[in-house]
Amino acid sequence: MAGTGAGRPSIYPTLLYADAKAAIRLLTEALGFTELSVYETEDGRVMHAELVQGSGAVMIGSKGRGGRFDTLMRDAGPCAVYVVVDDVDAHHERAVGHGAEILMPPTDQDYGSRDYMARDAEGNIWSFGTYAPEIGA
Secondary structure (H helix, E strand, C coil): CCCCCCCCCCCCCEEEECCHHHHHHHHHHHCCCEEEEEEECCCCCEEEEEEEECCEEEEEEECCCCCHHHHHCCCCCCCEEEEECCCHHHHHHHHHHCCCEEEEEEEECCCCCEEEEEECCCCCEEEEECCCCCCCC
């Protein structure tokens, strides 16, 4: 399930950051996401970005850039996102090598997954693991 994946995911977690450019750097350099697109406002804030990991994607934007979504998300707290990866230990080593804050090292779970957790600079929790439930057609 992890890998380069093609097509269109049907769910996109969307996160707003005070420093969206720093978040994009962490997600791409330390956590293995690939930048698909980044659109900036005239003053250089991230209006909208799409980052891909396997067959899924997240959308990133800057807080305080205006617009209805930004207004509605103004008081939103941190969130958690789970991402399926093929090799948890190698992914974890990459994250550690780039200075990511690790909350839980790679751990075998009772339900058969191997996971680790990291926190980004704005408090969001990113879990990476092998658990990939089948979703019926």
